[in-house]
Amino acid sequence: MSRRVRRRVVGRGHGRPVPALGAAMCAVAVPVVVVALPGIAAAQDSPPYVFAQGAKTVQGAVTSADAAELKAGETYRSSIEAGVKGTGLGGGSGAKGGAGTRYYRVDLDGSSDTYVSAVAVPKVGADVKAAFNDSISVTLQDQQGNRCDSEVAAFRSAEYPRPIAATAERVVREGGGRCQDAGTYYVVVARKTAPDSTRERWDLELSVSSEPTLKSPPATTGPGVWSSVSPRPPAGIPSERPGGTGFNDARSLRQGVWKDRIRPGQTLFYRIPLDWGQQLFTEAELGNSAGDAQRKGFVPSALNVTLYNPARTPVTSKDASYGGEPSVAALDSLPPVAYENRYLSRADEAGVRFAGWYYLKVSLTPEMKGTFGNKESGVTLRLTVHGEAASAPAYVRDPGAFQVTDADRAAAENGSAQGGGSSLPSAGGQDGGQGGGQAGQGGSVRTNRMTVVGIAGIGTGSVLVLGLGVWTYVARRRAPAGW
Numbered sequence: 001m002s003r004r005v006r007r008r009v010v011g012r013g014h015g016r017p018v019p020a021l022g023a024a025m026c027a028v029a030v031p032v033v034v035v036a037l038p039g040i041a042a043a044q045d046s047p048p049y050v051f052a053q054g055a056k057t058v059q060g061a062v063t064s065a066d067a068a069e070l071k072a073g074e075t076y077r078s079s080i081e082a083g084v085k086g087t088g089l090g091g092g093s094g095a096k097g098g099a100g101t102r103y104y105r106v107d108l109d110g111s112s113d114t115y116v117s118a119v120a121v122p123k124v125g126a127d128v129k130a131a132f133n134d135s136i137s138v139t140l141q142d143q144q145g146n147r148c149d150s151e152v153a154a155f156r157s158a159e160y161p162r163p164i165a166a167t168a169e170r171v172v173r174e175g176g177g178r179c180q181d182a183g184t185y186y187v188v189v190a191r192k193t194a195p196d197s198t199r200e201r202w203d204l205e206l207s208v209s210s211e212p213t214l215k216s217p218p219a220t221t222g223p224g225v226w227s228s229v230s231p232r233p234p235a236g237i238p239s240e241r242p243g244g245t246g247f248n249d250a251r252s253l254r255q256g257v258w259k260d261r262i263r264p265g266q267t268l269f270y271r272i273p274l275d276w277g278q279q280l281f282t283e284a285e286l287g288n289s290a291g292d293a294q295r296k297g298f299v300p301s302a303l304n305v306t307l308y309n310p311a312r313t314p315v316t317s318k319d320a321s322y323g324g325e326p327s328v329a330a331l332d333s334l335p336p337v338a339y340e341n342r343y344l345s346r347a348d349e350a351g352v353r354f355a356g357w358y359y360l361k362v363s364l365t366p367e368m369k370g371t372f373g374n375k376e377s378g379v380t381l382r383l384t385v386h387g388e389a390a391s392a393p394a395y396v397r398d399p400g401a402f403q404v405t406d407a408d409r410a411a412a413e414n415g416s417a418q419g420g421g422s423s424l425p426s427a428g429g430q431d432g433g434q435g436g437g438q439a440g441q442g443g444s445v446r447t448n449r450m451t452v453v454g455i456a457g458i459g460t461g462s463v464l465v466l467g468l469g470v471w472t473y474v475a476r477r478r479a480p481a482g483w
Contacts, residue, residue, distance in 0.1 A: 049121045049163055050249040051077055051205055058206070060102025064186045067105040072114065072210035073400065078102070079201045080120075080136075082193035100191040106140075106208055110182035111396075113211040113342075114170045115311035116140055118189050119247065120153070121203040122161035124265060126366070130161045131194035136202070139188040140168040140179070148179035153314060154192075157301045160366050161198075162267040163246055167313035171342060172213065173220060205246075209311045211354065211402050214339070215394040222344035228333040230281050233257075233382040241415045243268025243362065247312060250359055254412040255385040261376040265366035271357045272383060273412050274337050275404040277390030280352075282307065282331040283382040284362055286322050297371035298323040303379070304363045305329045310356030310401045316348040322368070336386075339393045354402040355392065 052075040058068040060078050070076060083100010108114050120136035122128065135154035141147050153166040168187070170179050179185070189206075193199060238259035244250040250269035262268055274280055284305045302322035307315045320329035334352050335341055342353040352358075362379060392403060410416075 047245050049119075049203070049205075049246045050244065051075075051203075051246075052207075052248045055205065058104065060104060060189060060204075062101075062103070064103045064105070067103040067186060070104050070106050070116070070187060070206060070208050072106070072112075072208045074208060076206040078104075078189075078204040078206055080189060080191045080204055081201050082197070082199035083191050100193065102189050104187040104189070104206065106185050106187060108170060108182060108185055110180065111172055111213040113172060113213075114140075115167050115209045115211070115313065116169075116187050117165060117167040117207045117209070117312035119163055119165040119205040119207075119312065120191070121163050121205065121246075123198070123200050123202075124161050128161050128198045128200075129196060130155050130159050131197045132156060132159055133192060134159075134194055134197050135192045136164060136166055137188075137190045137192070138166045138168040139190070140170055141186050141188065142179055143184055143186070146178045148185065151313070157319065160265060160363075162265075162363050163361070165247075165308060165312050165314060167311055169311070169313075174217070207312065209401055211311075212395045212397045212399055215396050218393070219340050220343055221340065222349075223335065223338050223340050226335045228335075230330070230333055231384050231386055233281070233283050234384060238380050241270070243270050244417055245269065247271075247308075247359055249417045250357075252411040252414075252416050253360075253381070253383060254409075255383050258381045258383070260362075260379050260381075262362065262364045262379050263376050264364055264369035264374060267361060267363040268379075270360045270362070270381065272360065272385070273356070273404045273408045274352075274358050274385065275355045275389035276338065276392050277336050277387050279334060279336045279386040280307075280331075280358060281333065281384040281386065282360065283328055284320070284330075284360075285326055285328045285380040285382070286320060286364075287378045287380065288324060288326050292373035292375055295372050296324060299365060299367050299371050302365050302368055303327065303329050304361075304365075305331060306361045306363075307331055308359040308361065309351050310354060310358065312359070313351055315351035315358075322372075324372075336390075354399070355404050356402050357408065 055075045055077045057077045058070070060080060061067045080102050081100055106114065106116065116138060118136060118138045122130070133154055133156075135152050137150060137152040139147060139150040148170050149168045151166040151168055153164040155161070155164065170185065172180055187206075189204065191202060234255060234257050236257055238257040240260065241251050241253060241258050243260050243262075245267075246269050250271040253270050253272050258270075260268060272280060282305065284303060286303045298321065300321045301319040303320040304317065305320075306317040309315050316331050316334065318329040318331050320327040332348065335344075335349055337352050337355055339353060342350050344350045360381070362381075364377060364379075368377065389404070392399075
């Protein structure tokens, strides 16, 4: 029995010029030379989305007959062009999609619940336009073209490009009807683009998660009464933990008060381990020091906070407007994590159906730049994990990402950007967030880079000489004594 289509709102760096190189360099007519040393990103740049280490690149097919295979437990990179008309759905194994539709396939057994996630990563920048209904959708269908499940993620009221994710699922249950048998299924990823939106290709990160069945038949109804009363948020001086660029380098957090800095148009990711029987309560506050405190104005939907479950399914989302005073986005109360939640009628409550890493995505609209200036703003996260960890359901095998391990708890404690073995494939080469106290004070996950920008209006020979001079100067500045 297919589940209804769900629609969700699933919508820093500092720079300084290299000191003067001397009178000889100044005599050369150069309009702009900006050198950003490692560890100092260009002021208006946001680090790119960090994809999973070792992710395989696959090409989405125009027809289901040519669909590349996606395997459970694997993460893949792909891309999709802009599309306006058609969804590419239906038609069975010979189906053909239009512009902005791509096919992949998965081979499923007849017992495991399966979740196929697509993270869309659009280009960002002042010249990139996005509309209210620009979206990515993921649909899982059988060989006859019957829809098992579909989800759409759109930018909605926050009309600016940022990573958005959608997940389609196949849940096996007694009397479930269609999509219950083992066999080949098709994953249809479709992108909808408004006429005035930027039409550059979007990168995709695709992942397939398999949740094993239980040893004994599970209950087929949701849990009974649960408390929706939010506890008092944690107080105290916030500790700093810089957020990541996506799911793979999201900074680990535990219950407490945390702070970070965010620029207009930037998106930060964090993750919190939630065990069986536990509830998460989240507040994100944009302080009165956001942007230029001397400016006045009002920005609707300035801050967006979205919660994702371990399968990267959007669970709930909340916006907060900003007018110069502190503004808070508090996520709605959700039930304690329980296997039976999947049978609840509300999609947000059904989303907290397994233990594991839950992800917080925090985005600040680019409109803050025009009203309050292009400055970093302080954001404070207050997280409450309510309840003691309960016993896990009896799976027939290791549940992989759908559990909380001792390594996960340690990662949350020390603020690692990579966690224990229960997380989905994580990005390599990132700082582990080492440090004392409550906050991981290791290097930021924001990308270090070295760039030379804007040499123009001079001859080729001058460019070569100038470039050599700059690099020699920088190298000598960074070299040890005696070089």
